[in-house]
Amino acid sequence: MTPQPLLSVTNLGISTVQDPRTLVNNVSFDINPGEAVGVVGESGSGKTLSALSILGLLPRGVGVVSGEILFNGKNLLTLKPEELRQIRGNEIAMIYQDPMTALNPVMKLGKQLLEVIASHDGINGQSDDRVRALLSEVGIPDVNRAMESYAHEFSGGMRQRIMIAMALLLSPKLLIADEPTTALDVTIQQQILALVSDARKKRDMSMLWITHDLGVVANLVNRLNVMYAGRIVESGTVEEIFRRPKHPYTAGLLSSLPTSTGTNRERLTSISGVPEKPWLVGNSCGFAARCSRAQSRCHNEIPLSVVKDDSTVACFFPLGSK
Amino acid sequence: MNFRKVLKFPGVSRTLSVLTTLFGISVFVFLVLRVIPGDSITGAFGIETGALTPQQIAELRVYYGIDKSLFMQYISWMQSFLSGKFGFAYSTGVSVSTLTKSSLPVTIELAIIGTVLGVILGIAIGMFSAKKPGSTRDFAGQLFGLLALAIPGFVLSTGIVTIMANKFHYFPNGYEYMTPWENPWMNFQQMMFPGLVLGIAVAAPVMRTTRSALLETVDKDFVRTAHGKGVPNNKVQFRHILRNSLIPIVTMTGIQFGYLLGGAVIVEKIFALPGMGRQILDAIMKREYATVQSSIMIFAIMFVLINVATDIVYRKIDPRILK
Amino acid sequence: MRNKEEKAKGALHYYLQSTSGVVGAVLVLIMVIVAICSIFGFTPYDPVEQHIEDILQGPSAHFWFGTDEFGRDVFSRTLEGMRRSLTVSITAVSLAATLGVSFGILAGYVGKWFDQLVTRVSDVFFAFPAILLALAIVASLGNDWYDTALAIGVVYTPIFIRVARGPVLTVKEMDYIKISRVLGFSSFRILRKHIFPNVFAPIVVQVALSLSWAILTESGLSFLGLGTQPPTPSLGLMVSEAQPLAAFAWWTLVFPSLFITIVVVGLNLVGDGLRDALDPARRSS
Numbered sequence: 001m002t003p004q005p006l007l008s009v010t011n012l013g014i015s016t017v018q019d020p021r022t023l024v025n026n027v028s029f030d031i032n033p034g035e036a037v038g039v040v041g042e043s044g045s046g047k048t049l050s051a052l053s054i055l056g057l058l059p060r061g062v063g064v065v066s067g068e069i070l071f072n073g074k075n076l077l078t079l080k081p082e083e084l085r086q087i088r089g090n091e092i093a094m095i096y097q098d099p100m101t102a103l104n105p106v107m108k109l110g111k112q113l114l115e116v117i118a119s120h121d122g123i124n125g126q127s128d129d130r131v132r133a134l135l136s137e138v139g140i141p142d143v144n145r146a147m148e149s150y151a152h153e154f155s156g157g158m159r160q161r162i163m164i165a166m167a168l169l170l171s172p173k174l175l176i177a178d179e180p181t182t183a184l185d186v187t188i189q190q191q192i193l194a195l196v197s198d199a200r201k202k203r204d205m206s207m208l209w210i211t212h213d214l215g216v217v218a219n220l221v222n223r224l225n226v227m228y229a230g231r232i233v234e235s236g237t238v239e240e241i242f243r244r245p246k247h248p249y250t251a252g253l254l255s256s257l258p259t260s261t262g263t264n265r266e267r268l269t270s271i272s273g274v275p276e277k278p279w280l281v282g283n284s285c286g287f288a289a290r291c292s293r294a295q296s297r298c299h300n301e302i303p304l305s306v307v308k309d310d311s312t313v314a315c316f317f318p319l320g321s322k
Numbered sequence: 323m324n325f326r327k328v329l330k331f332p333g334v335s336r337t338l339s340v341l342t343t344l345f346g347i348s349v350f351v352f353l354v355l356r357v358i359p360g361d362s363i364t365g366a367f368g369i370e371t372g373a374l375t376p377q378q379i380a381e382l383r384v385y386y387g388i389d390k391s392l393f394m395q396y397i398s399w400m401q402s403f404l405s406g407k408f409g410f411a412y413s414t415g416v417s418v419s420t421l422t423k424s425s426l427p428v429t430i431e432l433a434i435i436g437t438v439l440g441v442i443l444g445i446a447i448g449m450f451s452a453k454k455p456g457s458t459r460d461f462a463g464q465l466f467g468l469l470a471l472a473i474p475g476f477v478l479s480t481g482i483v484t485i486m487a488n489k490f491h492y493f494p495n496g497y498e499y500m501t502p503w504e505n506p507w508m509n510f511q512q513m514m515f516p517g518l519v520l521g522i523a524v525a526a527p528v529m530r531t532t533r534s535a536l537l538e539t540v541d542k543d544f545v546r547t548a549h550g551k552g553v554p555n556n557k558v559q560f561r562h563i564l565r566n567s568l569i570p571i572v573t574m575t576g577i578q579f580g581y582l583l584g585g586a587v588i589v590e591k592i593f594a595l596p597g598m599g600r601q602i603l604d605a606i607m608k609r610e611y612a613t614v615q616s617s618i619m620i621f622a623i624m625f626v627l628i629n630v631a632t633d634i635v636y637r638k639i640d641p642r643i644l645k
Numbered sequence: 646m647r648n649k650e651e652k653a654k655g656a657l658h659y660y661l662q663s664t665s666g667v668v669g670a671v672l673v674l675i676m677v678i679v680a681i682c683s684i685f686g687f688t689p690y691d692p693v694e695q696h697i698e699d700i701l702q703g704p705s706a707h708f709w710f711g712t713d714e715f716g717r718d719v720f721s722r723t724l725e726g727m728r729r730s731l732t733v734s735i736t737a738v739s740l741a742a743t744l745g746v747s748f749g750i751l752a753g754y755v756g757k758w759f760d761q762l763v764t765r766v767s768d769v770f771f772a773f774p775a776i777l778l779a780l781a782i783v784a785s786l787g788n789d790w791y792d793t794a795l796a797i798g799v800v801y802t803p804i805f806i807r808v809a810r811g812p813v814l815t816v817k818e819m820d821y822i823k824i825s826r827v828l829g830f831s832s833f834r835i836l837r838k839h840i841f842p843n844v845f846a847p848i849v850v851q852v853a854l855s856l857s858w859a860i861l862t863e864s865g866l867s868f869l870g871l872g873t874q875p876p877t878p879s880l881g882l883m884v885s886e887a888q889p890l891a892a893f894a895w896w897t898l899v900f901p902s903l904f905i906t907i908v909v910v911g912l913n914l915v916g917d918g919l920r921d922a923l924d925p926a927r928r929s930s
Binding site for chain 2: 902
């Protein structure tokens with residue numbers, strides 16, 4: 001038997017509140033204790049909304065319309081606001097895409113960090129030391145000065161380190177990372193990835209990593225979910241998906257990835273066309289319009305997820321089948 | 323050390339710019355009032371001026387110093403202003419500084435009461451409105467803002483005076499004005515209504531600014547971060563959302579304080595308060611150059627000082643502004 | 646690229662969608678019609694005619710808004726007052742807008758010492774509460790309606806300077822303007838083709854808002870006894886005359902006050918509506 005998952009998302013549906021437009025449809029995935037799971041997709045695929053819905057942080061005008069999100073057996077969607085608040089930042093913490101806008105511009109960083117402790121454990125004599133310890137762990141050079149500084153006094157990479165320190169402060173069981181390296185330079189990206197990877201292993205923490213870049217997650221996560229037009233189209237272990245992609249979209253993503261080893265002798269290819277809006281897909285495979293394997297069935301029916309080898313794929317004509 | 327380097331010292335260029343503005347104001351005030359038809363002699367003696375011989379008029383002109391060139395008149399006014407006397411009222415011979423000593427505190431008290439009431443009222447109603455944009459409560463809040471903006475202070479004051487005096491036989495301003503030191507309770511009663519009228523005028527724009535600033539801030543990423551950290555909602559509202567909305571609110575309050583000094587002219591007249599506004603109004607009616615000039619000048623200085631103060635508060639609440 | 650006509654249509658379309666904009670336009674329109682009635686003498690009575698037998702009568706079929714202490718028809722006087730308020734305000738704002746926009750665009754476009762000078766002079770104006778400055782100017786000019794209009798116009802000019810100058814400074818630094826300059830287009834062409842369209846929207850909004858402030862200032866001045874002199878009616882003067890009467894003849898106070906409030910509310914709503922309709926960024930929602 002597999003262990004009881006830490007987080008279990010089932011049939012999640014998200015849509016706008018007024019003139020309802022479906023944004024996320026029928027999304028299900030599990031995260032086991034200590035496991036790192038990636039969600040990959042283009043912008044507009046619904047990956048960020050799925051992640052935000054876990055902590056109830058969806059923007060105004062967007063809401064969850066179906067499904068459940070079980071965390072340690074509790075459905076986060078039906079919790080009372082106060083119960084959810086106690087989980088936020090404490091058992092589940094989040095880091096965001098743009099560390100400049102995600103930090104309060106007029107509050108000292110030390111105070112923003114202490115606020116996490118104040119909101120859950122309460123401030124005591126050791127609180128300052130806890131913050132300092134974490135800031136040094138994430139590689140902030142002058143910790144005391146940093147605590148008295150404001151966000152604009154730091155570079156993007158440093159800000160993201162501070163965000164990470166804030167998230168790790170109470171040793172959460174699950175860390176949700178919403179494209180935290182997208183806004184950073186490539187070298188800084190690598191440092192941040194290494195930092196998060198180490199911190200996760202040290203704490204045996206589960207992680208959900210959202211990205212549009214397959215290359216970023218390859219060495220970071222155990223399992224991957226590929227999202228397209230509001231649905232998960234393929235999911236499986238990283239090895240399986242990289243070695244034997246089954247959904248034509250996943251294959252397309254992989255072939256557009258530069259490789260350092262040079263084994264990929266073909267030219268880099270890009271997927272032609274633009275991603276479909278989730279609410280316009282209707283009764284068809286969302287990828288059909290851009291898919292070279294599509295047949296009439298793909299335009300008239302929604303493909304259900306089927307288990308194939310070690311992964312699940314939502315495609316009528318997956319790769320590797322006759 | 324050259325001039326450009328001196329300018330770089332903190333506060334030097336700021337002080338210079340304030341001084342230039344004040345100089346401009348003094349020239350402007352001086353010139354505007356020179357255009358007044360008829361002069362202070364006709365103002366002081368009224369119809370009796372006709373009985374004066376040309377000889378007497380000329381002597382009076384020398385006596386009041388208005389026979390000199392415009393430039394010399396400006397210089398002598400400035401000398402008197404800077405020496406702290408502010409010139410003399412022609413008709414009574416009392417120095418403007420004596421008049422101002424008793425009238426300025428009245429106006430300042432009024433302005434402070436008005437601003438405090440206005441800011442509290444404006445922020446409260448703005449928050450009330452922004453809580454649920456588009457709802458009935460938002461509509462009510464916005465309607466208040468609109469009416470507070472549109473009902474002139476003199477209408478509101480006249481209405482209050484009429485109702486209080488006739489329905490409740492309560493009109494503290496019918497008694498002689500009392501300073502807070504002479505009779506604090508009486509002073510409070512006399513200041514209450516005029517302060518409220520000014521407060522409502524200040525509340526309208528503060529409310530509108532608060533509402534739009536809050537609505538803009540609510541959707542900011544750092545608010546999401548705060549919720550994501552598990553910060554209790556009321557703390558998110560005050561520490562993060564309101565705190566970040568304060569910058570435009572402070573600016574608006576600073577601007578309003580200036581307008582409030584203008585509003586004081588009307589309110590002081592209706593509520594019979596012996597403040598700066600009434601001093602200016604009386605002086606204008608009596609064509610007392612020196613009094614009008616110096617009093618308006620004092621108003622302008624207060625206004626400029628408030629701008630400087632707003633700037634300082636600004637730097638305190640927004641660390642992103644370079645020191 | 647959309648052409649001008651479509652753009653104008655688009656703006657009108659958005660304007661008509663905003664409830665407050667439409668309500669505001671209707672309120673202002675009513676007041677304008679009322680004022681026009683007064684110009685052509687379509688008032689029930691002569692506003693200064695005294696009906697000695699009908700002193701301080703409440704509203705009735707004969708005197709819709711009642712009569713004042715001289716038996717003058719409050720309705721006719723209110724209409725006449727509204728006409729004066731609008732005449733003064735429209736003249737003042739036209740003056741302020743013309744002067745302010747010209748100076749503002751020039752200052753922003755020419756820059757250097759001229760900009761410094763214009764900004765400094767505006768700062769001087771901004772250092773006075775508007776009503777106080779208008780008070781001093783009216784006191785020195787006189788009590789004719791155009792004196793009041795001139796005073797208010799002068800007082801509001803710096804606001805338009807500021808409104809016009811800001812966008813010019815921003816637009817001037819944009820690449821397409823720099824390119825136009827490099828390509829050797831004349832300054833006039835650049836101003837007309839690129840800069841004016843960008844300052845147009847904020848100015849239109851400012852005109853609506855300034856009109857509302859001008860009405861408040863005008864009525865404030867006449868309330869204080871500057872400007873319109875008795876027996877000629879003006880809204881502010883009527884409120885001032887109603888002070889001792891209001892306790893037993895509410896109509897003398899309420900109707901002129903109501904008219905001021907309605908027109909100011911209307912103009913503010915129109916300003917809000919225009920702002921939303923002319924600003925593409927606000928439309929998206």
